[in-house]
Amino acid sequence: MSETDRPFEPRIVAFFCTWCTYTAADLAGISRMQYAPNVRAIRLMCSGRVDPQFVLAAFRDGADGVLIGGCHPGDCHYQEGNVNALRRFELLRRMLRDFGIEEGRVRLEWISAAEGDKVQRVCNEMTERVRALGPLRLEPGPRRRVGVGVVPVGAAEAAAGPAAGEASEPVGVLETEGREAR
Amino acid sequence: MPEGGLNPKAVSTDGGPRIGVYVCHCGLNIAGKVDVKAVVEFAASLPHVTVARDYKFMCSDPGQELIQQDLRDGLVNRVVVASCSPLMHEATFRRATAAGGESPSHVQMASIREHVSWVTADGDDATEKAKALVAGAVRRVALHEVLEPRQSPVRPDVMVVGGGIAGIHAALTLADAGKHVYLVERETTIGGHMAKFDKTFPTLDCAACILTPKMSAVRTHPNITLWTYSDVVSVEGYAGDFRVRVRHRPRYVREDLCTGCLACIDACVHKQGKFEDEWNEGLSKRKPIYIPFPQATPPVVVVDREACIWFKTGKCPRTCVDACERDAFDFEQTETFDEVEVGAIILATGYRTFDASRMPEYGYGLYPNVYTSLEVERLLNAAGPTNGEIVLRDGSRPRTVGIIHCVGSRDAKHNLWCSKVCCMYSLKLAHMVKERIGAEVYNFYIDMRTPGKGYEEFYDKVLREGVHMVRGRVAGVTDEAASPEEEGHLVIRAEDTLIGSVRRIPVDMVILAVGIEPQPDAQEVRRLFNVSCGSEGFFTERHPKLAPVSTFTDGIFLAGACQGPKDIPDSVAQAGAAAAEALAMIDRGHVTLESSTAFIDDAACSGCKTCVGLCPFGAIAFDEDRKKAAVNEVVCKGCGICVGACPSGAAQQHLFTDAQILSEIEGVLEYV
Numbered sequence A: 001m002s003e004t005d006r007p008f009e010p011r012i013v014a015f016f017c018t019w020c021t022y023t024a025a026d027l028a029g030i031s032r033m034q035y036a037p038n039v040r041a042i043r044l045m046c047s048g049r050v051d052p053q054f055v056l057a058a059f060r061d062g063a064d065g066v067l068i069g070g071c072h073p074g075d076c077h078y079q080e081g082n083v084n085a086l087r088r089f090e091l092l093r094r095m096l097r098d099f100g101i102e103e104g105r106v107r108l109e110w111i112s113a114a115e116g117d118k119v120q121r122v123c124n125e126m127t128e129r130v131r132a133l134g135p136l137r138l139e140p141g142p143r144r145r146v147g148v149g150v151v152p153v154g155a156a157e158a159a160a161g162p163a164a165g166e167a168s169e170p171v172g173v174l175e176t177e178g179r180e181a182r
Numbered sequence B: 001m002p003e004g005g006l007n008p009k010a011v012s013t014d015g016g017p018r019i020g021v022y023v024c025h026c027g028l029n030i031a032g033k034v035d036v037k038a039v040v041e042f043a044a045s046l047p048h049v050t051v052a053r054d055y056k057f058m059c060s061d062p063g064q065e066l067i068q069q070d071l072r073d074g075l076v077n078r079v080v081v082a083s084c085s086p087l088m089h090e091a092t093f094r095r096a097t098a099a100g101g102e103s104p105s106h107v108q109m110a111s112i113r114e115h116v117s118w119v120t121a122d123g124d125d126a127t128e129k130a131k132a133l134v135a136g137a138v139r140r141v142a143l144h145e146v147l148e149p150r151q152s153p154v155r156p157d158v159m160v161v162g163g164g165i166a167g168i169h170a171a172l173t174l175a176d177a178g179k180h181v182y183l184v185e186r187e188t189t190i191g192g193h194m195a196k197f198d199k200t201f202p203t204l205d206c207a208a209c210i211l212t213p214k215m216s217a218v219r220t221h222p223n224i225t226l227w228t229y230s231d232v233v234s235v236e237g238y239a240g241d242f243r244v245r246v247r248h249r250p251r252y253v254r255e256d257l258c259t260g261c262l263a264c265i266d267a268c269v270h271k272q273g274k275f276e277d278e279w280n281e282g283l284s285k286r287k288p289i290y291i292p293f294p295q296a297t298p299p300v301v302v303v304d305r306e307a308c309i310w311f312k313t314g315k316c317p318r319t320c321v322d323a324c325e326r327d328a329f330d331f332e333q334t335e336t337f338d339e340v341e342v343g344a345i346i347l348a349t350g351y352r353t354f355d356a357s358r359m360p361e362y363g364y365g366l367y368p369n370v371y372t373s374l375e376v377e378r379l380l381n382a383a384g385p386t387n388g389e390i391v392l393r394d395g396s397r398p399r400t401v402g403i404i405h406c407v408g409s410r411d412a413k414h415n416l417w418c419s420k421v422c423c424m425y426s427l428k429l430a431h432m433v434k435e436r437i438g439a440e441v442y443n444f445y446i447d448m449r450t451p452g453k454g455y456e457e458f459y460d461k462v463l464r465e466g467v468h469m470v471r472g473r474v475a476g477v478t479d480e481a482a483s484p485e486e487e488g489h490l491v492i493r494a495e496d497t498l499i500g501s502v503r504r505i506p507v508d509m510v511i512l513a514v515g516i517e518p519q520p521d522a523q524e525v526r527r528l529f530n531v532s533c534g535s536e537g538f539f540t541e542r543h544p545k546l547a548p549v550s551t552f553t554d555g556i557f558l559a560g561a562c563q564g565p566k567d568i569p570d571s572v573a574q575a576g577a578a579a580a581e582a583l584a585m586i587d588r589g590h591v592t593l594e595s596s597t598a599f600i601d602d603a604a605c606s607g608c609k610t611c612v613g614l615c616p617f618g619a620i621a622f623d624e625d626r627k628k629a630a631v632n633e634v635v636c637k638g639c640g641i642c643v644g645a646c647p648s649g650a651a652q653q654h655l656f657t658d659a660q661i662l663s664e665i666e667g668v669l670e671y672v
Ligand SMILES: Cc1cc2nc3c(=O)[nH]c(=O)nc-3n(C[C@H](O)[C@H](O)[C@H](O)COP(=O)(O)OP(=O)(O)OC[C@H]3O[C@@H](n4cnc5c(N)ncnc54)[C@H](O)[C@@H]3O)c2cc1C
Pocket: B161, B162, B163, B164, B165, B166, B167, B184, B185, B186, B187, B189, B190, B191, B192, B193, B194, B197, B199, B200, B201, B202, B230, B231, B232, B348, B349, B350, B351, B352, B353, B373, B374, B377, B421, B425, B428, B514, B519, B525, B559, B560, B561, B562, B566, B567, B568, B569, B571
């Protein structure tokens, strides 16, 4: 479906740590809490794994918003991953400002394994906030939609086991500056 | 031919990724919302996907067999299962894939149940979201590396934390199976709450008669090291190999010498008890040197440093020391520490009761004749402050007693949960009060909850004994008389929902059936052992039905009321289950370690050392000669913190490499 024949639906990528927020999202499911379908959660072991590069890549690849979820301060399964996440998030916000990406498009939330209702609330709020901001239009540079792991069938053999390096190849202005800005 | 169909696409013939996508209906849990056929069709169109199928229950044997057959036939070498959460079944599908001859790391799950069908109102939206998650999984699994599961041996010893009935039972079960157990109890004696009761519902067997033999069995068991007055200060390591540091507080009496003759207590210069006796809920006074109750285990006295004249002034004839024939006193004792290595840990730290003064309308702390249930348990206990006599604080016998159920429980202002044991223990107290002193007893309840073997029958018995049951929430307790017959009594005001009016019932004694709460330090204990708590503070089990005694931290198990309100039979059953889980782990001999550890691409490492300082576990060493960092994979817990921070992209994490995550990002965004 092309983007023009239906109303704007924000696309939000979420990075959830497996111990708290991803578990909370499971709990929201088990409790049948309904929420906006716009958020796609990617499971990481800890919010401390979130590399600002991921957030930039998500925007580059067409996300209109990015949500990061981790354990409450003091509750990180690895003691202090969320502290690192918070520190990097502050840097990230500054970086995004430089790219002209509105602050409201990123959000960091502490959601414990018991807070299924918070997953529901945050996903709904985030969706509405990003909906109000409208689609992200990145300038300059086109959205890049083909990347790692996508190899036309038939060419698969040639690309057997795509190299890890492929992903971190600078793609457009975002990524390069992103790395330097840290 | 199973449900779903073979992807029409040609099968790759060499080592490139050949991905099989298996979409689960989960009965109607997924298929009732998500158009699974559309997801299969979509999956089939994705790069490298050679097979896409759907099936009613992927986790069932035939479901797993579908995957294995495709693997054996060489149709696929990577597996995406779109079904429930990976937290639920990732292990299942990894096993199935390994059984099909492929590396278990070649599996990725897309959670289209918890994250899609169960949370999305609209079917089309759900189908689109499911497709996006499948695309993300397909993209990422194409890049998964081959990892063989790493195994690590399991140490045979177990630590049990908390010596209530749950901890005692778990320790004895393990010790009887030949495992060495370290039982750590922070009080001076084991026994927990049960040791305070006189009788236990519903059988009314004497608590001491069934508990004391178990307590002495713990003390004398050759396989149990009992550490009382001790607590855990640090826990390191992982399932199968925990290093636990335990602190022992000084009793100022040597445990190896004291025989519990109690001569010293008689000899103390304090002729009378002067200090609040915690064991008796403050209903009596004890001396600075004391033993909580006669059968305390170990039967060793303890000196209360805050109360002892010697410690306070340095001047005391220390008649206690002279009285001891065993020379057991040691006023120089200090804290000591032990460090032990165990394979598994069972948490059995129990509960505390609701603080009744948080509900001032019931007058606890204001009217001396308002008691908590725990206080009355002590009054009823033959070894308690009144030698089992039910008397008020002025020494008189109550002629009417009101028992208020659900104090602090099922109450939006306090605790939402039902404490599960209060109805039954309130009936027990009603029966015992009536039997001992023939008082009129009124039980004020909201709902009478008596599920359990013999429990409803116990209720019937108490009813037949003539205990009055008033159904309705109690508004308050007051000493203001509204009529001459209320004069000199406490008045319980309650709505009687059965007769539809408000009643005032004058009584001599009020018993508050205080609810069950998490321990006050549950949060600290949880952090220490790296387990999680629900929002109310009880420890969270791995799965409420299928893994009720496991936690999300491998090798740490739960027993008893620390996991939620429980009576003694349930606590014991759970303790047995926790012991069995620990045994299963130990006897298997090994645990499978975290596969998602970090590694460093030597060539890319710039030697900046960012990662070294960030690792919370000190798993990264820096080679100063070569100026390169290296991860110790045994110590690494696989959080990825170092990876997220490495400015050179040199630090990577197995199954969470930058490339894999970036592909997943592209995938979840691409096809919507
Ligand atoms: C008034 C009352 C009456 C009851 N009557 C009955 C009855 O008749 N029948 C029945 O079946 N049930 C009854 N119950 C319920 C019963 O008390 C519980 O089911 C049972 O005590 C639970 O045992 P446990 O071992 O899990 O916890 P606990 O008995 O609370 O024991 C926990 C132990 O762990 C220790 N501990 C706590 N934290 C730490 C730590 N960090 N480190 C080391 N040690 C620690 C504590 O000191 C304690 O010894 C009653 C409850 C109440 C409140």
